[in-house]
Amino acid sequence: MGDPRERTRTIATVLPDMETRIMTLILNNEEITALLSMEDCLAQLDEAYRELGEGRAISRTRSDIYGPTHDNGRYVFKTMDGMVPSFEAAAVRLNSDVIQWGAGPGGIRKDKQRTAPGNKFVGLIMLFSTRNGEPLAIMPDGVIQRLRVACANALGAKYMAPKNASIYALIGSGWQASAQAVAMSLVRPLKEIRIFSPTPAKRERLAAELKEQLGIDVHAVDDARTAVRGAHIVGAATNSLTPVVDVDWLDPNVHVTCVKELELDDRILERSAQVVVHTRLGRPANYIIGKGEEPIYDHDPKEGLSEDLQKIRGARKSRVDLAKRPDLGELVSGHVQPPPHGGMTCFVNVMGLGIQFAALGALAHSKAKASGVGREIPTEWFLEDEHP
Amino acid sequence: MGDPRERTRTIATVLPDMETRIMTLILNNEEITALLSMEDCLAQLDEAYRELGEGRAISRTRSDIYGPTHDNGRYVFKTMDGMVPSFEAAAVRLNSDVIQWGAGPGGIRKDKQRTAPGNKFVGLIMLFSTRNGEPLAIMPDGVIQRLRVACANALGAKYMAPKNASIYALIGSGWQASAQAVAMSLVRPLKEIRIFSPTPAKRERLAAELKEQLGIDVHAVDDARTAVRGAHIVGAATNSLTPVVDVDWLDPNVHVTCVKELELDDRILERSAQVVVHTRLGRPANYIIGKGEEPIYDHDPKEGLSEDLQKIRGARKSRVDLAKRPDLGELVSGHVQPPPHGGMTCFVNVMGLGIQFAALGALAHSKAKASGVGREIPTEWFLEDEHP
Structure with a gap:
């Protein structure tokens, strides 16, 4: 892959008009790991939860949509949103996963499959400014997911x-x-x-x-x-x-x-x-194709395992x-x-909250901007003249 | 801006290893207008609604989060999801808007403000594959929003x-x-x-x-x-x-x-x-900072107008x-x-559905791929090894 900053500079060189443009940052997990210390994440989330407790931040309940995919798995599209105005940050965190259920050493477990190209997972945080609405960054959720649960x-x-x-x-x-x-x-x-x-x-x-x-x-x-x-x-x-x-x-x-x-x-x-x-x-609000909206904790398409979970x-x-x-x-x-x-x-610690991703996404974004880390693409690629 | 295909080729030239990579498409409204005929959209949505009616497609109810921003406006972060497996498509449609309320010739109205850089709006459709989870395309929602309401x-x-x-x-x-x-x-x-x-x-x-x-x-x-x-x-x-x-x-x-x-x-x-x-x-599910989740149709921070709406x-x-x-x-x-x-x-036609954006997003994506339209960035920028 090479040094990501090198790549960003290369793009900017061949497209000189981009250099003065407003850019949307694209980060990867390696960069996020280097940018976010556990101390800083703790301080950022401490403030985010204080805002939440004072009624100045809010999350939208996670929703999971379950549908068919190839083989025996299920495709699950999961989203949650959060807004922390004191950080001028709103975010959606989404997961696009193929999942299979099976028996593990400790009982029933569900596992995300590495089905995306290169045997990868797909989990993204999209960060926006509450000041003017602009997209600020797109980044994977894996490292931040771990940090936010720990914090x-x-x-x-x-x-x-x-x-x-x-x-x-x-x-x-x-x-x-x-x-x-x-x-x-x-x-x-x-x-x-x-x-x-x-x-x-x-x-x-x-x-x-x-x-x-x-x-x-x-x-x-x-x-x-x-x-x-x-x-x-x-x-x-x-x-x-x-x-x-x-x-x-x-x-x-x-x-x-x-x-x-x-x-x-x-x-x-x-x-x-x-x-x-x-x-x-x-x-989470579960939307299951063929069944409608079901308020259950977890979904298992195999009848037997489902009964176990129900029990x-x-x-x-x-x-x-x-x-x-x-x-x-x-x-x-x-x-x-x-x-x-x-x-x-x-x-x-029952379920994730959108504010965790808004808060830590904003922290990764500001630190990356300050240190020149990450790829950039012109923000105007994500803007529109048309009233949506 | 120049021809977008020209730009894509330029990036691919300086980064030759990208040429054989799987790419995520970025479309703009001009391209979408040229790609999507009203006839094709009608046929695509006819199938999507048939899938919905047969219990083979599903949408996640739109949610709107309202928070403070500068001036008298409100920042609103709106998301809705949809999945249409017959198109192998899942999508989130999101809007990141600064909104103000005021009196119009036909009564109370709310207006999105052009606050993003270059006096733009921010509305995006993110399209994913239900086959393997991979991100397929990112595109603005303005043209598709109009087509899907009409259809x-x-x-x-x-x-x-x-x-x-x-x-x-x-x-x-x-x-x-x-x-x-x-x-x-x-x-x-x-x-x-x-x-x-x-x-x-x-x-x-x-x-x-x-x-x-x-x-x-x-x-x-x-x-x-x-x-x-x-x-x-x-x-x-x-x-x-x-x-x-x-x-x-x-x-x-x-x-x-x-x-x-x-x-x-x-x-x-x-x-x-x-x-x-x-x-x-x-x-929509409304989440209002300072008030929690409120099941109201529309939110107006100004007391007087709010009362009118309540009436x-x-x-x-x-x-x-x-x-x-x-x-x-x-x-x-x-x-x-x-x-x-x-x-x-x-x-x-009371409220939008995520399946509209999944269906028309998938149509725009497949037509753009077939005709070589749009910018591309490496899909691996949006993938991760880490289990999220």
Whole structure:
């Protein structure tokens, strides 16, 4: 691919009239990784959630459209929008995926397929200015997706976990897990991180990586119970649709986080002195070709698996009403406080929000502009004279 | 700007490895105008609505997010999605607009401002493949927006208006009106078109244009009543939020269309033997910063105008429940028939659908590919290795 700045200059040279034009930035994940530090993302999202909590930012509930594609898969077109006027930013985040369902080691799982040319995924953030409407940037969502999930969980801990929390138990060793640990280390004085996931080689590799990166005691353990015993913060970051931690294993003042509601034992929610959800927007709005709009959490075209999911959901639905809990915006903006006398707290990171992509997209855009990173194409290619 | 194909070739020359790459097409409105004939759009949308009616295509309800911007305006970020697997197409259509409200000759109106660089608007269609997820094209929505409104109304008439309808009364002379007349002339053997709008010069100019283009008798008239008397098809294509045609002026077997629900006297809906709506998806989902999600038709930040709108809505709401009428997909696919013994019919084009943009976007893309029109950028700029 070569140096992307080199390429941009080449285009500008052969098309000299572009040099003075207003340009729309196109970034890739490598550039975004270099541009966005976890610290900066935490600060940017802290402000975004404060704006949300104060009623000055808003997201449009994620929608997923399911339709047929080749083979046994489903094509899913997913969009969510967000607006943070204090950053002069609005964004749509979209995913254009071929998905297949199957049985994994931890139960039923759905997997995005690498069907785009070159065995790639398609996930994009389109960023616009709330000042004049102009398109500012187009960028992939993969790196930002990981950062925003990690930061949301770290912000939950920043405002709810015990101030001196030093032991962090991480359940999971996948692509989300390492970012979770890095973000968490920025909001609490961690001294020890214990990692459990079903595959020994994976948990040991992640432990070695994090030890190197964070310079603290990070080690893999053989079971979840050992990981969470006495831990001050427990973070689940798995693909599991069944609970990965039992409430009876936990310290009474622990702060628990997750990246998927179904990872958590419902009794954790019931025993917590304070439960905060990422958003009360609820489930995504699912539009399923042949079925219309269905308010279900997840869609499985195979009857059997679908019934399993229905059972899981049905059995758990009655216990906890997350739609009535405070959200992260209310926590960050101080409208909700952690329990004054301690006790278990829990942050449930149920669903993404458009403001996360507007906020981090705006941060990547401003940093890229300042440092001259990224490809550019003339913004006028995306503008029109015609009244739409 | 120069010839866009020339520019594309220039980029490909300096970046030779791009030549064999998969490319994403960028089209402009001039190219789209040349690529899309009204006949082809009618045929494409006929199939799209048949797919919709058969449960093989789907749209995600439009959402509008309102936030602050400079001056007295509001920034509005509007998105809608659609999927038509028979065309292997999914699309999001988005608008990034600064809007102001004010009093117009026909009542309250809201106007998009030309705030983007070069005094432009920002409305885009992003097209994706349901086969492998890849981005196929990015194009402006202005020309397609006009075509899809005209075609939807013409399809309503194709399946409901009297077969030999020859007199068409057009109320309105704005940017939608001429397309309405052209599309209507393709579905019925029109011999006479009468045009009324409040400004004589505008209605006369449109009449002259259409007479030239269609080669039939087209003339402007001095009032709406004269226009609609004895007409077989009456089409309202205005910005008005109050009725522009009285039911007592109309022929008992007339077919009536509109581009906005509020243009029509409710008694037209009540007296019609068959009313078909464009979609039962209802109002857009409005997300208003500072207010949350509000299920209102239109938003006006100025209290006084807002009250007026509430009054209009309140007074009309009780009479007709459009959410219980058949939709255009059901009409086109034959699940709903026109009234067997004649009588007034009405098509209410209440809100746009994502499938319109997926269908016409796919048509523009395939025609542009076939004829080598448009700019191209490497699709890999929009792909990612990272699991999003």
